[in-house]
Amino acid sequence: MHASPITPPARWLYSALVIAYLSLWLLLRIAEQPYWILPFGLRLGVLLITPPRVWPWLLGGELLVAAGHHYSNGTPWDILARTYLPEPLLMMACVYIGRRFGIRSSMDHPEIAVKLLLLTVLTVIVATIGSALLGPPTTAHAAVPWFDRIAPFTRAMLGSYIGSLLVVPALIMAFGTPASHAELKALLRHSLILLMPCLLILATLMTLPPPLPQFARVLSLAPVLFFAFSHGWRGACLTLILSSLDIALAGLFGTGSEVNATSQLFLAVTGTGALMLGTASDALRHSGQQVAEQNHRLASANQQLDQLARELRHAARGNLHSEERQRRYLAAELHDELGQNLTAIQTHVQLARFRLQQAGLQDIGAAIHGILGQMRKSLHHVLNNLHPAVLDEFGLYRALADGPIRELLQVAHVAYLPELQGDPDALDDEARVALYRIAQESATNTVKHARASVFRLTLRVRRHGPAIVAILDIRDNGIGLPPEGSRQGRGLQGMHDRVTAIGGRFRLYPGGDGAHIRVLLRSGPDPDLDALPAVDARQRILRQPM
Numbered sequence: 001m002h003a004s005p006i007t008p009p010a011r012w013l014y015s016a017l018v019i020a021y022l023s024l025w026l027l028l029r030i031a032e033q034p035y036w037i038l039p040f041g042l043r044l045g046v047l048l049i050t051p052p053r054v055w056p057w058l059l060g061g062e063l064l065v066a067a068g069h070h071y072s073n074g075t076p077w078d079i080l081a082r083t084y085l086p087e088p089l090l091m092m093a094c095v096y097i098g099r100r101f102g103i104r105s106s107m108d109h110p111e112i113a114v115k116l117l118l119l120t121v122l123t124v125i126v127a128t129i130g131s132a133l134l135g136p137p138t139t140a141h142a143a144v145p146w147f148d149r150i151a152p153f154t155r156a157m158l159g160s161y162i163g164s165l166l167v168v169p170a171l172i173m174a175f176g177t178p179a180s181h182a183e184l185k186a187l188l189r190h191s192l193i194l195l196m197p198c199l200l201i202l203a204t205l206m207t208l209p210p211p212l213p214q215f216a217r218v219l220s221l222a223p224v225l226f227f228a229f230s231h232g233w234r235g236a237c238l239t240l241i242l243s244s245l246d247i248a249l250a251g252l253f254g255t256g257s258e259v260n261a262t263s264q265l266f267l268a269v270t271g272t273g274a275l276m277l278g279t280a281s282d283a284l285r286h287s288g289q290q291v292a293e294q295n296h297r298l299a300s301a302n303q304q305l306d307q308l309a310r311e312l313r314h315a316a317r318g319n320l321h322s323e324e325r326q327r328r329y330l331a332a333e334l335h336d337e338l339g340q341n342l343t344a345i346q347t348h349v350q351l352a353r354f355r356l357q358q359a360g361l362q363d364i365g366a367a368i369h370g371i372l373g374q375m376r377k378s379l380h381h382v383l384n385n386l387h388p389a390v391l392d393e394f395g396l397y398r399a400l401a402d403g404p405i406r407e408l409l410q411v412a413h414v415a416y417l418p419e420l421q422g423d424p425d426a427l428d429d430e431a432r433v434a435l436y437r438i439a440q441e442s443a444t445n446t447v448k449h450a451r452a453s454v455f456r457l458t459l460r461v462r463r464h465g466p467a468i469v470a471i472l473d474i475r476d477n478g479i480g481l482p483p484e485g486s487r488q489g490r491g492l493q494g495m496h497d498r499v500t501a502i503g504g505r506f507r508l509y510p511g512g513d514g515a516h517i518r519v520l521l522r523s524g525p526d527p528d529l530d531a532l533p534a535v536d537a538r539q540r541i542l543r544q545p546m
Helices: 008-030 038-049 052-071 077-084 086-100 110-134 139-143 146-176 181-206 212-219 222-253 261-351 353-358 362-386 389-394 396-402 404-411 429-450 490-501 535-542
Strands: 415-421 454-464 467-476 505-508 516-523
Touching: 008 038, 008 052, 038 052, 038 086, 038 110, 038 146, 052 077, 052 086, 077 086, 086 110, 110 146, 110 261, 146 222, 146 261, 181 222, 222 261, 261 353, 261 362, 261 490, 389 396, 389 429, 396 404, 396 415, 396 429, 396 454, 404 415, 404 429, 429 454, 429 467, 429 490, 429 516, 490 505, 490 516
Parallel strands: 415 454
Antiparallel strands: 454 467, 467 516, 505 516
């Protein structure tokens, strides 16, 4: 596949890029210090952020500048090529291989930053060693033993690495992942307020006699670490550049211009640590923001679920109110219409008894009278199931203690042991109806399924803060509830739905002898589950001696 030719606009763009790069490259060569080699870092940063098709243009521009610089000296072309070609070619090879392995020019994550720093170290080592081996030998170097060349060689390697630490993150911040307006504004504001006064003090200390310059040089790295922690890798990059500029100016005008491999190594280690601390701080801050956003979304979802739960509870309460109204209406209609008709029939049968006796049909009259009595009992049972009129007539406690529940259990020869405490009139109507319905359904289940001999009902009404709390505990000594997972009747589910609809709590205890049901209701204008007492408190109340 043939590469497409470069269009004229692309040539102008590449030419402008090469001119800008060479201008900055020459400027950094003038500002080069014994501590760092800034042109090396500039070349590495440009190779990282530009596509490989631009690299030949950059290399050609550097060769032209180098040729013009050495033209007046009469340097041969072969010596010039061996002097300038090895380092950029080796750097291009290292960066190209790093890109093939997925290394990107980014500092947004600690793992990415570590890979980038490792690529920088590898590039510095390969380029420095390769330039020394492939470069032209000199008489001075040939006369010096190899072990005497280790210190200058080490200083050159550390200088290239420090120059990369100063320039590469700055290029990434400018062209790769620029800071937001708010982050840049906060960074500049804190730099003017905190960093500049600190650097001025340190620069003054560096101009004083030893050992203050050495102490100030070490102390100047403290702002770098502080800004790395507070502003991430961008803060570390900016303060590292300003601190290095402070050291350079102090070296020009003071007495602390001596440089050795130890001080360079200290700068390299501290700069690397500051950048890593900055990337870790950014990652931690980003994770915190993500967690905060996730918590906000979860809080919003919880609010929506709470709102939905309240709406469902209000809808269920409305359904219960509608059901109770329908029950009241049906009970009243059956009582008024069917009950009166039965009474009229019984009256006519009583009046016709003498005539039936004369006709020898007294047995038919007695049978009709018995059927009517049974129909009246069935009607009474249906009316009581539709709406417990005993609640309206005698109240909750009287209905539980002496009403149809006792009659039902006595007929089934089940001992009924009620215990009732508190003021039932404090409860609202729906709470009283719900408690009675649950007790009625439980007694019916005990008679039909439990084969029990004792039915115990405990109801206590207590004031809990501004609300009235009713605690209903029902137990029998029968065969217990069906095993978990088996099909249960609609009675238990109906009790649970009724309690939940009015904001209460319903719990079954399948273990032990017999069935055990516990209900907790809060009577108020808007019952809420969160306003109910804790489970332990309920158990302490219900376990009081009976």
